[in-house]
Amino acid sequence: MKSHELIQALDEGFTKKSNIKIAKSQKAYMRHQFDFYGLSAQQRREIQNPLFEQYFIKSKDNLEELMKALWKKKERDYQYCGQELILKYTPKWKAEYINLFEFMITHKSWWDTIDFIAPKIIAQYFTLYPEKIDCQIEKWMMSNNIWLQRSCLIFQLKHKEKLNTKLLQKIIKPLLGSKEFFINKAIGWILREYSKTNQAWVINFVEKTKLHNLTRREALKFIKKQ
Numbered sequence: 178m179k180s181h182e183l184i185q186a187l188d189e190g191f192t193k194k195s196n197i198k199i200a201k202s203q204k205a206y207m208r209h210q211f212d213f214y215g216l217s218a219q220q221r222r223e224i225q226n227p228l229f230e231q232y233f234i235k236s237k238d239n240l241e242e243l244m245k246a247l248w249k250k251k252e253r254d255y256q257y258c259g260q261e262l263i264l265k266y267t268p269k270w271k272a273e274y275i276n277l278f279e280f281m282i283t284h285k286s287w288w289d290t291i292d293f294i295a296p297k298i299i300a301q302y303f304t305l306y307p308e309k310i311d312c313q314i315e316k317w318m319m320s321n322n323i324w325l326q327r328s329c330l331i332f333q334l335k336h337k338e339k340l341n342t343k344l345l346q347k348i349i350k351p352l353l354g355s356k357e358f359f360i361n362k363a364i365g366w367i368l369r370e371y372s373k374t375n376q377a378w379v380i381n382f383v384e385k386t387k388l389h390n391l392t393r394r395e396a397l398k399f400i401k402k403q
Contacts, residue, residue: 178231180243184250190224191216191254203253210287211253218257225258234266241277248284256285260293264301272306275313279325286324288359295327296334303332310344318348323357330363337374345371346382353387364388365395372399 178186196215203213216224234240240263247259260281281294303310317325329348333340345367352360365388372379383396 178228178233180232180239180246183228183232183243184246184255186228187225187255187258190228191221191252194220194224207253207287207289211285212251214252214254216254221254221257222261225261229262229265234269237271237273237277240266240274244277244281248281253285253289256281256290257293260290260298264297267301267305270302270305272309275302275306275309278302279317282324282328283322288327291324291327292331295330295332299328299332300335314344314348318351323359326352327359327363330360330367334367334370337371340371340374342375342378349386353389355389358391361389361392362395365392365398368392368396369398372396376400 191214194214194216198215200213200215203215204211207213214221234243244259244263247255247262250256278294278298281298282291303313314329317329320326326348330345330352333345349364352364355361368379368382379396380400383393388396
């Protein structure tokens with residue numbers, strides 16, 4: 178199955194199961210930025226997963242072509258489909274795939290895709306290519322793109338005891354004082370999640386750092402419940 182055949186099959190499957198009422202609700206939830214078919218995640222996967230088994234990515238060019246084609250589709254379901262598909266090919270990722278992942282972050286950007294791509298795709302990529310972390314994080318932090326910066330903040334979200342606190346502090350420091358909701362929320366989110374693993378570190382960091390009120394509330398949410 179070629180990429181255009183896969184997308185055509187997805188078109189047919191998604192259209193057949195579409196629900197206009199739910200699609201309108203999904204679009205409203207995303208502030209009317211994207212169209213939807215009105216599918217649940219389970220319904221979408223029931224359609225896409227059998228097709229994934231028929232489609233085999235042979236090269237980096239094939240992967241880029243398919244991802245960019247899915248990213249051009251107006252319905253958000255295709256971006257969800259693409260980011261799940263790419264995880265299937267993790268063992269075949271090459272170092273240069275970071276350019277494709279950056280494309281996925283910076284196009285049709287919103288929290289829903291970023292919060293999948295960063296802690297799953299980018300986290301896995303940096304596990305495979307740890308030598309790329311420093312240069313890539315520096316590039317993204319200097320980009321002034323809030324979605325690249327948010328990705329830097331939350332790619333360690335599920336690292337638990339393996340979280341690099343020195344790197345996290347290095348990422349957070351230049352973002353302090355930001356008025357951007359998605360940045361302040363992300364700082365609080367990563368701190369809150371890490372508090373499950375190292376409460377003392379998070380408390381100490383929050384006490385000695387001038388954080389946005391939103392960030393502080395998020396960071397201490399689990400700690401205050403105890």
